[in-house]
Amino acid sequence: MQALQTQRRTKVMAKCISLSNYSISSTNVLIIGAETLRQEGFSDRIVMCTMDRHLPYDRPKLSKSMDSHADQIALRPKEFFRTYDIEVLTEMQVVVVDVKNKTAVFKDGFKMEYNKLLLATGNMPKTLSCKGKEVENVFTIRTVEDANRVVKLATSKNAVVVGASFLGMEVAAYLSDRAHSVSVVELEEVPFKKFFGEKVGRAIMKMFENNRVKFYMQTEVSELREQEGKLKEVVLKSGKVLRADVCVIGIGATPATGFLKQSGIHMMQTSIPSVFAAGDAVAFPLMLRNNKKVNIPHWQMAHMHGHGEGFDDVIIRGDLEELKFVAFYTKNDEVVAVASMNYDPLVSKVADVMGAGRAIRKRDVELFIRYGKYVCFCPYFGLAGRSERCNS
Secondary structure: OHHHHHOOOOOOOOOOOOOOOOOOOEEEEEEEOOHHHHHOOOOOOEEEEOOOOOOOEOHHHHHOOOOOOHHHOEOOOHHHHHHOOEEEEOOOOEEEEEOOOOEEEEOOOOEEEEEEEEEOOOEEEOOOOOEOOOOEOEEOOOOHHHHHHHHHHHEOOEEEEEOOOHHHHHHHHHHOOOEOEEEEEEOOOOOOHHHHOHHHHHHHHHHHHOOOEEEEEOOOEEEEEEEOOEEEEEEEOOOOEEEOOEEEEOOOEEEOOHHHOOOOOOOOOOOOOOEEEOOOOOEEEEHHHOOEEEEOOOHHHHOOOOOOOOOOEEEEEEEOOOOEEEEEEEEOOEEEEEEEEOOOOHHHHHHHHHHOOOOOEHHHHHHHHHHOOOEEEEOOOEEEEEHHHOOO
């Protein structure tokens, strides 16, 4: 019952057999960024280090529930790490990895030896390079403190979001009924055009406009102006000047791997023995795309490596105006991704099919929508029925 209430289940997990054989400066597995290891029966020492001041928390929620505290969105409580002997070092930044001596060097000079090293550093947000970029009250949302501060500064004031990214749009949505005004600045013509196509992007844009969000598209920031050291205005290259008490930058991210430049490490099961990498910092060969190397900078990389790489057509069913629709994105006659709004559980059914390694063709889409189940056409038997009954 407790697991249901917290929505956090715990599988059977191993515990560390003994710490007496280890010194404080050595470990069997050092994780830069572990629960799965314990689930798989690993019983040696595990040390997890993070630059954050808090225990691991659900970082994507920072743009969805911006006034949350760290303990409210924690992935696991403190007792969990103690129970399963997972040591967490907070506010600890690794600056050098010495693969020859199997040693991680921290910013404060502390060194830790490892037998196995897992790099799960994620991404770092990009920042603006315009005039006034150092002005106070300009944020990238990276920590709980960032998100909390933005909400406080934006309440009943003027907020500007630079970038119609997932993060940028989530911030705009969250602030729309709290701020006096919310403006979104974006280089593209339509939000999410690259990911969802123009029609879906315009439908989403209209929904935001109906909730008092103002868009300034096909332009970018040329200057951030201050008054007494704090942000006052955001000047656009189009010449428009926006009043701004707070500005959030959501223009993308880059893998947080700068400290590895001199290490010779290449990501995933890396070029260095005993060093592994995971999450949205890695590039990896994707089986569904003929093992082409891809990088997917999204939080779900910590859970699964699902991906749709580009599309050449979109099949939309439902009502875009009413924001009740499903969109199938196809490439070369195959469905590579799907998005929906108020049309569940169709997307989860598509995910089940793709996760099983089966392809959905354009010709299958109508039947999929109609019956909510995958129907495949077998060249030998015609209509084969549900996916689990067809082996072609």
